[in-house]
Every structure is written in C-alpha cells, then in structure tokens.
Amino acid sequence: MKNIKRHIVAFSILIMLFTQTVFADSLLPTGGSEWDYNPSIWNNKAGFNNCYQYAVLKSCCREEFYPLQPGDISGDPLTILSKSAIIIAVKKDLEGDIYETTKYAIPTNGYRKVALVIAPDRDYHWYEQNSDGYWSHKPGIAEVTNLDDSGNVISDPETCDRGDYTIFAGWFMVR
Secondary structure, eight states: OOOHHHHHHHHHHHHHHHHHHTTSOOOOOOHHHHHHHHHHHHHTGGGGOOOOIIIIOOOOOOOOSOOOOOEEEETTOOOSHHHHHHHHHHHHHHOOOOOEEETTTOOOOOOEEEEEEETTEEEEEEEEEOOOEEOOOOOOOSOOOOOOOTTTTBOOTTSSTTTOOOEEEEEEEEE
16 A cells, blocks of 8 residues: 555656646647737727726726626625635636636636636735737736736746736636
C-alpha cells in the first residue's frame, strides 16, 4: 500500500511539472467565440459600463449613467460580496449561461472564458479572454485595458498583478 501511495504522489508531481512546462510560456487556450480586443467601442462611453458589462454581459452602453451589477437584470441585485453570491446573481441575469471551469479548458458551443477576482470586503472584478489569447478588463468606469496593475500585458489573470484583488475566485465560461 505504501508503494502505491508513493507512485500516486510521484505521478501527481510529474503531471504538475509537465503542465507547468508545457503551458509556462504559452497563452491559455481559446475556443473561437472570444471577442477581439477592441477597447475603442467601450471607451467612447467608459462611464456607462463596467467590468461586468464588458466581460460577462457584453452589453456596452446604457442610457443612464449607472453601470450594471450582478443581479440587476433579474431584479435580484447582489447584496453580499462573495463568490457564491456573485455567481448566483450572474446565473439569474444570464438565465444559467455561466458555469465554473478550469484554467486550461477550451471554450465550446459559443462560450467564452472569464475570470472572477475579489478585493476582500470591497469589490469584485471580471477579466475576459480575447481572441488573441490575452486577457483584458474594464476597471470600474475607467477605460478598457489589456494591462495589469504593473503595466504588463495580461496573459493569465490568476498570476498577473491585480492590486487589491487578492482573491482569485475562479474561471468561468459565459455565453
């Protein structure tokens, strides 16, 4: 039994090393439904939309100066800042078209990959993967960017400089 446990541990380490080696210098996989990185269509009315509209909803501009929050569309707005509360609210808004996935999953059937992060007791934030494999985001009502807090192009939102957003809450597919 001890030998089996050792082999399982050794095999797990090999898989981890293989994954880190194969994917270390490459972008995360795309599936073909990602949008091109085109910040100008969003930045023309930057104050009218936010990261949720940009990455998850893909609805650009509203008439009023009030960016949407999770749950606003369904009429059941977000009241608790937690991963589970955010996802429940988004599921209601999207009528279920969101599910948790893994970092290296390839989007299919019109889905796109997004990432959720949280600044504890303060805010949530979404990143979206673009058609070129890099990631972009819209910090609040500021302009869309593909740069992290250190000014680097984002190849992985889990490892980029996210500033106060210290909790990586997960990878999701949205449609």
